[in-house]
Amino acid sequence: MAQKVAVLGTGKIGEALLSGMIRAGWSTDDLLVTARRPERAEALRARYGVETVTNAEAAKSADTLILAVKPQDMAALLSELAPHLPADRLVISAAAGVPTSFFEERLPGGNPVVRVMPNTPVLVDEGMSVISAGTHATEDHLLRTEAIFKPVGKTLRVPESQQDAATALSGSGPAYFYFLVEAMTDAGILLGLPRDKAHDLIVQAAIGAAVMLRDSGEHPVKLREAVTSPAGTTINAIRELEKHGVRHALIAALEAARDRSRELASGEG
Ligand SMILES: NC(=O)C1=CN([C@@H]2O[C@H](COP(=O)(O)OP(=O)(O)OC[C@H]3O[C@@H](n4cnc5c(N)ncnc54)[C@H](OP(=O)(O)O)[C@@H]3O)[C@@H](O)[C@H]2O)C=CC1
Ligand SMILES: O=C(O)[C@@H]1CCC=N1
Known part of the structure; x- marks a missing residue:
């Protein structure tokens, strides 16, 4: 019989996962x-044709x-x-910061937990x-987790001690790129381009750069050097980025995100 999966708390990330599972071919019956x-x-x-239940019902039947x-x-x-939760049910948490021990302490039956x-x-x-x-999660539980997340992108296993760093880089990561696109689009406006054209130019530069980073196997420094012509335009921009401490700002920003993830470990404020 097919495994039943329940998404509890279907906000931005919960809905994104739900829609991904449906795209990947999960039956809404499951x-x-x-x-x-x-x-x-x-x-x-209405949007997905899924059954909505209470948390207690989900605990009993998923x-x-x-x-x-x-x-x-x-x-x-x-x-x-x-x-209501039988001890063999797999609990997957998508929450930033909260360690598997937090769940294990509150689920005394010894449920397997994957973060x-x-x-x-x-x-x-x-x-x-x-x-x-987590402590009680086996290879089988990790494989069941990957079966849910692999169809919607890549997966990477890390020791739990690296999760706060991974949250800063990867969980929050898309927001930094959106922020850069927003700022560079503003720069385009300053340089006299219409907003929609500035947006399209920067988004395509981002997509092109991302695909090259993923597919070329080259180090980002090499890729940047290939854009940076002697006495050209790019080096003037790079000089300004260095002068304004953008590298330092990014390191400090990701450190702050990592620290916030650590603070969230207590499940408070
Ligand atoms: N957004 C992101 O990019 C990512 C988020 N996460 C993690 O995912 C989690 C959710 O974040 P996000 O989706 O952004 O937040 P949202 O606020 O969009 O989603 C949380 C949802 O949970 C619902 N909710 C809260 N309590 C209950 C409950 N007792 N029973 C049922 N539903 C409940 C909320 O309902 P209501 O609408 O009524 O408030 C809301 O819809 C967080 O722990 C976050 O750390 C992880 C990775 C990325
Ligand atoms: O900002 C947050 O706390 C969540 C976790 C990672 C991305 N969004």
């Missing part, structure tokens, strides 16, 4: 979702539960689930999902 607000549940039912609520809402969700940090490009099957096993 999917359950939960939502806090009735109107949200109704919208998900083989795998994907918990996609905010870290701050996780303790309350677990106290709803714990009385995953996905990112929003799962919406276009170009996600990255970084995966770590």
Whole structure:
């Protein structure tokens, strides 16, 4: 019989995963979702044709539960689930910061727990999902987790000690690129281009650069050098980036994201 998977907390990342699973061919008969607000549940039912249930019902009837609520809402969700959750059910958490030990302490039956940090490009099957096993999770549980996340992008297994760093780089990563595109589009406006043209030029430069990074096997320094002609335009831009400490800013930004992920470990504020 097919495994039933429930997505609990179907917000931005929960819905992105749900839509990815449906694209990947999961039958909606094997999917359950939960939502806090009735109107949200109704919208998900209408959009995807999935059954919406309570958290307690999901705990009773799903083989795998994907918990996609905010870290701050996780303790309350677990106290709803714990009385109903059979010990063999796989619990996958997508929450930033929250360690597998947090779940293991609140699920005394010894449920297998897998921590995953996905990112929003799962919406276009170009996600990255970084995966770590908790104490009771076996190879089989990791394979079941990968079966859910691989169709919507790449997966990478890391020791849990690397999850806060992975969250800073990969979970939050798309936001940095959107920020850069937004800023460079503004630069295009300053240089006199219409906004839509500036946007298209920068987005295509980003796509081209990303594909070259992925497919050429070249180091990013080599790729940048190939763009940087002697006494040309690019080196003038690079000089400004270095002068304004952009490298330093990026390192500090990712360090701050890593630190925030560590703070979220307590499941509070
Ligand atoms: N957004 C992203 O790019 C990524 C997010 N994550 C992680 O995913 C989790 C969700 O983030 P995100 O999707 O951005 O946040 P959202 O606020 O969009 O989604 C969280 C959802 O959970 C619902 N919810 C809260 N409590 C319950 C409950 N008890 N039962 C059912 N549903 C509940 C909320 O309902 P309501 O709408 O009523 O508030 C909301 O729809 C976080 O832990 C985050 O760290 C991980 C990787 C990437
Ligand atoms: O900003 C956040 O906390 C979540 C986790 C990673 C991406 N978004």
